[in-house]
Amino acid sequence: MPSKVRKVSKEAVPARSARLTRGRAAPRKGAKEKWAERRAARREAILAAALDEFAERGFEGARLDDVARRAGIAKGTIYLYFADKETLFQELIRSALSPFVATIEAARSIDLPLRVVCDRLAGAFAREVLGTRRKDIVRLMISEGRRFPKIAKFYYEEVPKRAFAAVRALVRKGIERGEIVDDTLEKFPQLIISPALVAVVWDGLFDKYEPLDAEALLRAHFTLLFKAIERRTP
Amino acid sequence: MPSKVRKVSKEAVPARSARLTRGRAAPRKGAKEKWAERRAARREAILAAALDEFAERGFEGARLDDVARRAGIAKGTIYLYFADKETLFQELIRSALSPFVATIEAARSIDLPLRVVCDRLAGAFAREVLGTRRKDIVRLMISEGRRFPKIAKFYYEEVPKRAFAAVRALVRKGIERGEIVDDTLEKFPQLIISPALVAVVWDGLFDKYEPLDAEALLRAHFTLLFKAIERRTP
DNA sequence: TAATAATGACTGACTAGTCAGTCATTATAT
DNA sequence: ATATAATGACTGACTAGTCAGTCATTATTA
Known part of the structure; x- marks a missing residue:
C-alpha cells in the first residue's frame, strides 16, 4: 500500500x-x-x-x-x-444487489434455445457488470466477504443461489427439449459462470500487463461448453 | 467487520x-x-x-x-x-510463490497424454493449493492486489504468465500429437483454470451455506472440456 | 567484556463516531 | 402578506481509541 x-x-x-x-x-x-x-x-x-x-x-x-x-x-x-461504517457497507451491497436480482430471475423464464440464452447472458454480463460499477460490488464481496459473514450470506442468497437455480432450470429445459444431452451443469452450475469470475478478477489486477477481452473469453467458453454438451449431429 | x-x-x-x-x-x-x-x-x-x-x-x-x-x-x-508492514506483506507473497513456480515449470515438460496431465494438475491443485495455506496467498492477491501494483505485477510474472505459457505449450503438444483438435485454449488459457479460481473464492465465502467439492468440480470441468476439444472417436 | 539480538514502553499520526450549535425551510399567528 | 416560531437537516470541532514504527534498555552469545 x-x-x-x-x-x-x-x-x-x-x-x-x-x-x-x-x-x-x-x-x-x-x-x-x-x-x-x-x-x-x-x-x-x-x-x-x-x-x-x-x-x-x-x-x-x-x-x-x-x-x-x-x-x-x-x-x-x-x-x-x-448507523456506522459497517451498516453503510452493508447497505451499499444491498442496494446494488436489488436491481441485479430481478435480471437473474427474468432469465429463468426466457423461452429460447439454451445456446441463445447463454450468449445473451454473456453479453448482458459484459455490459451490465463488467461495464459498470457493479463489478466493484462483486470485487468487494470477493475481497471483504469473509470478514462479513452476514453480508456474505445475504449475497449468497441473492446472487449465486438464485443464479444457480436459474441455470439448473434452464439446463433441465434444454435437456427436455433435446438441445443438450449432458447434465453436469445441473450438478456444478459454477462451471457456467467461472470464466465470468476470472474476468472480474483479471480486470484491474492484471489488465495492465495483459489485457483480457472479457466478452470474447465468455464467447469462447460457451462455444467449447456447447461442443461438449449439445446433442451430436455428425 | x-x-x-x-x-x-x-x-x-x-x-x-x-x-x-x-x-x-x-x-x-x-x-x-x-x-x-x-x-x-x-x-x-x-x-x-x-x-x-x-x-x-x-x-x-x-x-x-x-x-x-x-x-x-x-x-x-x-x-x-x-523494513515495514508493506515489505513484510510483499516478502510473504514472494516467499510463498517461489516453491510454487517450480511446480508450474515442471508441468511444461511432462510427457504424458494431455488428459492425464490435466487430471494430475487438478489433483495437485486440490492438494497443494486448496489443501494448504497457499489458497490464502491466492486469496490475498485477489483481495489486496489492486492496492499493491508492484506485488500484483510480480505475482503476474510468476504465476499466471508462467502457468499460461505452460498451458499453451501443452495444448500445442496435444494438437501435434493429434490428441486434441481445438486451439481455443491457446487463445484463452484462462478457461482451463477458471473453475479453480471459483473453488478458491467459494471456499471460505459460501462454503458454510453450500459446500463445494472442489476436486469433483475440477474433474467435471475437465471431462466437459475434453469432450469439447478432443479428437472425436465416434 | 564487547557485540549483537531482542524487548516492549512510548510516540505521533490517524480516524470512527459524537453532539452542541447553526440555519434554511415550513408552519402558524397576526 | 408579514412576522414569529418550530423543525430537523446539516455541520465540524472534539473525544477516545488504535496502531505503525522507534529507541533506550535488557538479555544473550562469543
Missing part, C-alpha cells in the same frame, strides 16, 4: 454541494414528500461516494471523512443516514 | 517461543552459519504468523502487534527482519 503520506484527495469534490435545497419550481407536492425525496437523493449520493471509496481502499482502508468529501457533505451527515 | 471490541486474541500463542536460543547440541558448523540459520528460522516464523494474520484480517486490518504475538516475539523484532 503506497504508504505515502495520504493525499488530501480533493478529488471529485463538487465543492459544498449545498444543502438539500430545492432547485426546481415546486410542483404539486406536499412538503413532507418533498423532504422524503431529498433524503432519498442524499442517501443515494452517500452510497455512490461510498462505492468509490470502498472500491478504492477496501473496507478497513476507507475513511468516512473521504466518503463525506466525495459526497460533498460533512462527516456527521453520514451518521444521520447510516 | 464485527465491530466488536477486538478480542485480545491470545489464540495460537505458543507462549513465548523462546529467543534464538539453540536447543540442540551444536554439530560441526561455523558460528556464522549457525546464526544465519537461526535468523532464517525466525524469519520463517514471522512470515508464518504474518500469513495467519493477513489472511484473517487483510492488509489494512492486520496488526503487527498480533503478528508478533502469533510468532511469540516482541513487535520490535519484526522490524529487525522487515
Whole structure:
C-alpha cells in the first residue's frame, strides 16, 4: 500500500454541494414528500461516494471523512443516514444487489434455445457488470466477504443461489427439449459462470500487463461448453 | 467487520517461543552459519504468523502487534527482519510463490497424454493449493492486489504468465500429437483454470451455506472440456 | 567484556463516531 | 402578506481509541 503520506484527495469534490435545497419550481407536492425525496437523493449520493471509496481502499482502508468529501457533505451527515461504517457497507451491497436480482430471475423464464440464452447472458454480463460499477460490488464481496459473514450470506442468497437455480432450470429445459444431452451443469452450475469470475478478477489486477477481452473469453467458453454438451449431429 | 471490541486474541500463542536460543547440541558448523540459520528460522516464523494474520484480517486490518504475538516475539523484532508492514506483506507473497513456480515449470515438460496431465494438475491443485495455506496467498492477491501494483505485477510474472505459457505449450503438444483438435485454449488459457479460481473464492465465502467439492468440480470441468476439444472417436 | 539480538514502553499520526450549535425551510399567528 | 416560531437537516470541532514504527534498555552469545 503506497504508504505515502495520504493525499488530501480533493478529488471529485463538487465543492459544498449545498444543502438539500430545492432547485426546481415546486410542483404539486406536499412538503413532507418533498423532504422524503431529498433524503432519498442524499442517501443515494452517500452510497455512490461510498462505492468509490470502498472500491478504492477496501473496507478497513476507507475513511468516512473521504466518503463525506466525495459526497460533498460533512462527516456527521453520514451518521444521520447510516448507523456506522459497517451498516453503510452493508447497505451499499444491498442496494446494488436489488436491481441485479430481478435480471437473474427474468432469465429463468426466457423461452429460447439454451445456446441463445447463454450468449445473451454473456453479453448482458459484459455490459451490465463488467461495464459498470457493479463489478466493484462483486470485487468487494470477493475481497471483504469473509470478514462479513452476514453480508456474505445475504449475497449468497441473492446472487449465486438464485443464479444457480436459474441455470439448473434452464439446463433441465434444454435437456427436455433435446438441445443438450449432458447434465453436469445441473450438478456444478459454477462451471457456467467461472470464466465470468476470472474476468472480474483479471480486470484491474492484471489488465495492465495483459489485457483480457472479457466478452470474447465468455464467447469462447460457451462455444467449447456447447461442443461438449449439445446433442451430436455428425 | 464485527465491530466488536477486538478480542485480545491470545489464540495460537505458543507462549513465548523462546529467543534464538539453540536447543540442540551444536554439530560441526561455523558460528556464522549457525546464526544465519537461526535468523532464517525466525524469519520463517514471522512470515508464518504474518500469513495467519493477513489472511484473517487483510492488509489494512492486520496488526503487527498480533503478528508478533502469533510468532511469540516482541513487535520490535519484526522490524529487525522487515523494513515495514508493506515489505513484510510483499516478502510473504514472494516467499510463498517461489516453491510454487517450480511446480508450474515442471508441468511444461511432462510427457504424458494431455488428459492425464490435466487430471494430475487438478489433483495437485486440490492438494497443494486448496489443501494448504497457499489458497490464502491466492486469496490475498485477489483481495489486496489492486492496492499493491508492484506485488500484483510480480505475482503476474510468476504465476499466471508462467502457468499460461505452460498451458499453451501443452495444448500445442496435444494438437501435434493429434490428441486434441481445438486451439481455443491457446487463445484463452484462462478457461482451463477458471473453475479453480471459483473453488478458491467459494471456499471460505459460501462454503458454510453450500459446500463445494472442489476436486469433483475440477474433474467435471475437465471431462466437459475434453469432450469439447478432443479428437472425436465416434 | 564487547557485540549483537531482542524487548516492549512510548510516540505521533490517524480516524470512527459524537453532539452542541447553526440555519434554511415550513408552519402558524397576526 | 408579514412576522414569529418550530423543525430537523446539516455541520465540524472534539473525544477516545488504535496502531505503525522507534529507541533506550535488557538479555544473550562469543
